[in-house]
């Protein structure tokens with residue numbers, strides 16, 4: 001999903017000439033590119049010289065451990081400023097915020113080959129406990145971060161809270177949502193993609209990207225560093241462990257496996273993908289085992305939270321089939337499904353054969369009360385009006401992969417997967433839906449519940465698409481032009497999702513409100529308004 005719906009890059013004639021016939025609503029817009037280096041934000045210059053200018057983070061909570069992250073970068077927007085030598089960094093974990101009762105400590109080397117980023121795998125901690133941590137090197141100390149382990153495998157937590165975020169185009173506005181999220185009573189943050197946007201700096205935007213479109217490893221590193229200088233984003237990382245999976249913009253808009261939307265030659269695009277995945281790993285609190293090898297990064301994984309939540313994190317970019325019936329560009333567009341026979345081809349895949357098998361086998365033996373799919377996209381079908389008067393679907397989303405979606409839905413039913421809940425992002429608007437096997441059959445029952453988070457800052461879909469969607473009987477709620485996140489509170493009998501919104505992204509001091517709340521009762525698929 002593109003980051004800005006208001007600035008069409010392709011003009012409408014070029015778009016229509018490609019045969020899509022869609023409104024220029026759901027296609028292919030990006031912000032016009034500025035010359036590299038044209039944008040120089042004044043307000044977000046980090047303090048030069050501080051080793052820990054990018055803050056601290058933790059992630060991948062297990063019952064006995066977490067990953068601690070930082071990156072030494074005294075000149076973060078210009079490659080980091082560290083030089084070639086490895087640097088020893090001391091880390092400490094304490095069970096008090098003042099860091100007096102240290103329970104684990106060690107020293108690791110930060111290497112230039114990995115941008116002096118650290119991914120410390122701490123084990124031997126107690127389950128479902130809050131800990132504090134910090135790093136020190138060259139006589140400087142990092143801020144103190146807070147983290148939390150997962151409940152023990154056999155534990156029966158009475159409650160689990162977490163937030164769901166996606167799509168944080170830095171150029172588009174401020175991260176007040178993260179400042180408010182940092183104060184929530186939650187155990188972790190789930191980030192479902194578009195952590196950065198690859199686009200060139202545009203001086204007309206609220207706070208422009210530095211530099212041109214990101215292509216090289218140096219470009220991506222500087223882009224992550226620019227995002228990570230944001231104090232609200234740093235606060236959300238320092239407050240909770242994160243579980244993150246990228247979507248498309250961490251590499252390039254609408255890419256599919258080794259296919260660039262710009263028809264970049266495969267080998268060249270894979271070099272870009274390798275740089276992008278490496279920078280993603282370097283800036284996320286991922287386990288060292290998740291480090292990329294060339295253009296491949298192992299992202300899909302399972303995390304359990306006692307017997308309450310069995311979470312499957314999916315990767316919907318790296319292994320997918322190309323978008324069906326491509327137009328002038330190879331990314332998504334709106335097509336009339338009756339005019340695109342390729343859409344229904346059962347060989348087309350969203351997850352790839354290996355991940356699909358892993359998900360089927362894992363969910364068939366899921367052990368939690370709630371089985372959660374943390375994935376990137378809106379899963380329910382969104383039929384949208386086209387300029388031609390026809391009805392179309394967006395080929396980059398699950399609507400572009402209907403056979404794969406039906407295989408998954410059939411499996412959830414056949415394997416009696418316990419209480420499936422689908423979480424998504426990408427579409428820059430809130431969506432609350434019934435997942436069904438057949439979206440055209442009004443009598444088809446809900447088989448799972450879906451909550452899609454709106455963007456932290458990225459521009460939303462047009463209101464006309466939301467209004468069309470709201471008329472579909474299985475779509476319970478949708479809202480665009482809102483920014484924020486989902487707050488999920490899970491108990492054995494009831495799942496609750498609050499749609500948390502900020503009142504502006506134009507200023508850094510927005511207020512938070514709950515737009516709407518929905519619940520799902522265990523044993524009864526389908527969200528209900530509260």
Ligand code: FE
Pocket residue numbers: 001002003166167168194249426427428458
């Ligand atoms: Fe996005």
Ligand code: CA
Pocket residue numbers: 001002193194247248249426
């Ligand atoms: Ca996306």
